[in-house]
Amino acid sequence: MRAARALAALLGTVLLAACGLQSGGAVPLRVGPAGIGPVPELGGVAITVGSKDFTEQNILGYLIEFALVAAGADVRDLTNIQGSNSLRDAQLHGQIDLAYDYTGTGWINYLGNETPIADEHEQFEALRAADLAAHHMVWTAMAPMNNTYALAVSRRVSEETGVRTLSDYARLVDTDPAAATTCVGTEFNVRQDGYPGMARKYGIDTGKVRKQIVQDAVVYQATADATQCRFGSVAATDGRIPGLDLVLLRDDRAFFPKYNAALVMSADFAEAHPAVAEIMTPISRLLTNETITELNRQVDVEGREPADVARDWMVAQGMVTKG
């Protein structure tokens, strides 16, 4: 009997603790209001911000967090979640209120379409309509930055071979396959908006390609070394591209899908807090490929903290102060 009561007490404590538990941690750096000032509607509102587990996503996550802190919200930090799918699940289940995601990822990975839409605005509109209808998720404040797939080459190899565009690359594969060895990540290797689709669009004979499948992170270094892979699949805004002096091949037939960053939240959240999109839209507008690549470079090449990089940029833009 006593054991049962002890068990009940223990269970009660555990339940109580579970209710008190909140996911996420505190925002890592302090900021004060500047260009972004306190918004009464957001004062003290608890908002959880998430991101995926790579540099650019961490930076984008911190940009949202600092902006909302300056606006007076009570922000919880859930950045650095492993992989797109986990972030998406966390958003669908309401563990995360807000995150930057990519239009191509939404259209292809989350909604399961195989063919992207070539124009970035049309892609955004199609995705917004479909995701709202299917999952009550709102996409808004699309940024000009487009973190799509690209083939990269070291500057030396580019000058040596004269390959500047994907059409040049296709020609090189055809005439001298040994000079066009290519490293690709597992995902890019099978995606229809990755290598197979690219090969079809540019008329590349996949039987001729000397292709190696490696880990994404290895692709950058191996392409820069240019011994075993002279070309490599990369993400277009990665900071290691300027850091390792790689050149992106121009997608002259506009094959690769658009992966513009945009803000994602549930429809309920968007309705309850319209001020969030209003605050974030001008920030999104400033995020071009040049800007985000430079911020990524400061983290990946100079070894700075993503939170520091994000805050310094916002301070330089006059949005917030170092609180």
Add this chain to the structure above:
Amino acid sequence: MTAAVETTARPRGTRPATEGRAEYLRLLVQPVLVLLLTVGVLTWALRRDLTVTQQASLNTSNIVTVTWQHILITATVVVIVVVIAVPLGTLLTRPGYRRLTPIFVGVANVGAAAPAIGLIVLCYLATRTTGFWIGVAPIAFYSLLPVLRNTILGYQQVDPVLIDAGRGQGMSAPTILRRIEFPLAVPYILAGLRTSLVLAVGTATLSFLVSAGGLGILIDTGYKLRDNVTLVVGAVLAVALALLVDWLGALAEQFLGPKGLR
């Protein structure tokens, strides 16, 4: 791992009869299970309506290629492990070299304790090359310990009375090693090898990181694309392969051990 080595390392002759029967039953059931798993998962996957993206991974020629790469990696790892660990273990139990044992066992311990993925990445960073051997070498280092440890253990458990008896018959040290010590150590070495084999199959799923291929490609592709069919095919085939090599190891233990102890 130690527990597994200890339980499997007991020489056959000391086992009670029921355990022997269970072992025989397992020898029969395990290959059937491997067959069921393989056929089951392939039928399940290939009879579905696959998207074009899934077909790029899950076509017969690709599945055969990555499975073959996986087998090749595992087999090479095992050959390297046997070639290094058995002579090394033999040397380290000879008089005069015993003092060195802690050093080598320590190094092998480091290899087994370090995360395999870390070893693979370090190996890539140190050599700046990709390919088969960069995928194989770290896994071989990783799987060295069970065989080395069991080889040493195998020699240590030989009853000194038997060695004395050999000497009494005028055998030289090499003859004692060849005719008494080594045959008696074989069951232990094989038990260690079996553990190594299963470790190698599991960690070979990571060797795709450096372009060595293997079933890890299917697992990683499936995970990244949220394509559970590809992921499950890769994972289940790796499980089937692990069971298969474990079965081969069991067969080897059954038939390669010393005749007198069978």
